[in-house]
Amino acid sequence: MSVTTATLPDLEELVDWSIEELEQLAAPWPARWLLPPKPGDPERVVYLFAGPGGLEVGTRDVLGRELDIIGVESNKDAAATAVKAGFQRIVADVRTLDPHHPALRWTRGLIVTAPCQCWTPAGKRAGQDPRNQQILLDMFTCAWEATVGIWAELDCTAECPDECDECWEGWSGPIYGVDEVRAMAKDLTDERIGLLAEVVIWGLALSVASYDFGWIAMEQSSALPEVIIDGIRDEFRCADWLAINFEVLDAKDYGLASRRRRTFMLAARHRYSIAGSTKPESEIPTTTAAQALGWPPGIRVNTRGVRRTAGGNCWSADKPATAITSKIRGWYREDDPSHRFDLDEAALLVGFRPGHPWTGSRSSCTQQIGDVVAPPMGAVVLGALLGMAWEARLREYLAEIYSTHPTVRAEHALAA
Structure with missing residues (x-):
């Protein structure tokens, strides 16, 4: 059954329903989300393309902040990893879900970390094609019409008084379904490009549903074109969002033992500025891969065997590691080709404690590790959006996870 606000019983009636009836009505969302939160309950957050839980590790383990996050993830392994780590997942394709579902009326935040390969060489840069970009921009525009609608005005007769109740103008509400917007992606040369439209579809739909829906965080490739950034910003500005900031951040500048350069959107609906800053008050010590892993100086890591490319086929562990991808499963130390990265070592380089239940x-x-939002960056971005003092907590976390090397532990602990 398709559930809409029009078919939803009154709240007074829902209170008397059984948990089984509520679960059926709320599906796939939790039954408790059909009812308003109680005072003191954590904020409800929808997380699209949620993966194995990196951002949530940043929120829970670094910031110590409790949020009621429901993640949507189509990859069953990634979803299982997240659930084992204590997070909530709906295993589904985001494009099959309705952002107008009444269980989402009390959502306060939205996180979107759509796949980014289509903007990079790994995805043949299909997102850089002007034709694909125009289709995506058209999807943004149509997302407005499928959520907010069009400006409607009723004409009255010349004798109609100025205060006539029949005279009305305002936004019409959806004039067609979000499925029609999503169907436009069929004309893209890489359908993953169209997934970025979900930040506009869901952001606008949740804005219409509740005035209290107030913030959005998005992570994307650092190669995201400026024309696409402008397109997203324009849609939310038209919806009266007051602050829509795009920042390119590199995780190595925040103490991570690997490079991870990403574009982040931090948007606040009712504030003219983001509550906090993503910039540390003082420089965070650099962590090299060797320090993080407890290796001696001078180690080099081979990433491509005997193949040579313009970017080389190895990197020095005396610096932060090159950006971690799924290919780390084949990387090895040049001084010991039998040494392959185990999962804890690979995950440590992107900011996870050992023992995360991959x-x-x-x-x-390794695909999950390559795609995940690094927990320290999740802490920085959500800390800034929520107005939390994230820096001291981040330094403490880094000192803990990189404790195998006494020097780096001391540096982070002193800075904290």
Whole structure:
């Protein structure tokens, strides 16, 4: 059954329903989300393309902030990893879900970390094609019409008084379904490009549903074109969002033992500025891969065997590691080719404690590690959006996870 606000019983009636009836009505969202939160309950947050839980590790383990986050993830292994780590997941394709579902009326925040390969060489840069970009921009525009609608005005007769109740103008509400917007992606040369439209579709739909829906965080490739950034910003400005900031941040500048340069959108609906800053008050010590892993100086890591490319086929562990991808499953130390990265070592380089419950084959697990939002960056971005003092907590977390090397532990602990 398709559930809409029009078919939803009154709240007074829902209170008397059984948990089984509420679960059926709320599906796939939790039954408790059909009812308004109680005073003191954590904020409800929808997280699209949620993966194995990196951003949530940043929120829970670094910031110590409790949020009621429901993540949507189509990859069963990534979803299983997140659930084992204590997070909530709906296993589904985001494009099959309705952002107008009444269980989402009390949502306060939205996080979107759509796949980014289509903007990079790994995805053949299909997102850089002007034709694909125009289709995506058209999807943004149509997302407005499928959520907010069009400006409607009723004409009255010349004798109609100025205060006539029949005279009305305002936004019409949806004039067609979001599925029609999503169907436009069929004309893209890489359908993953169209996934970025979900930040506009869901952001606008949730804005219409509740005035209290107030913030959005998005992570994307650092190669995201400026024309696409402008397109997203324009849609939210038209919806009266007051602050829409795009920042390119590199995780190595925040103490991570690997490079991870990403574009982040931080948007606040009712504030003219983001509550906090993503910039540390003082420089965070650099962590090299060797320090993080407890290796001696001078180690080099081979990433491509005997193949040579313009970017080389190895990197020095005396610096932060090159950006971690799923290919780390085949990387090895040049001084010991038998030494392959285990999952804890790979995950440590992107900011996870040892023992994170990666689920699936080795290839699946390294893919999750390569795609995940680094927990320290999740803490920085959500800390800034929520107005939390994230810096001291981040330094403490880094001192803990990189404790195998006494020097780096001391540097982070002193800075904290």
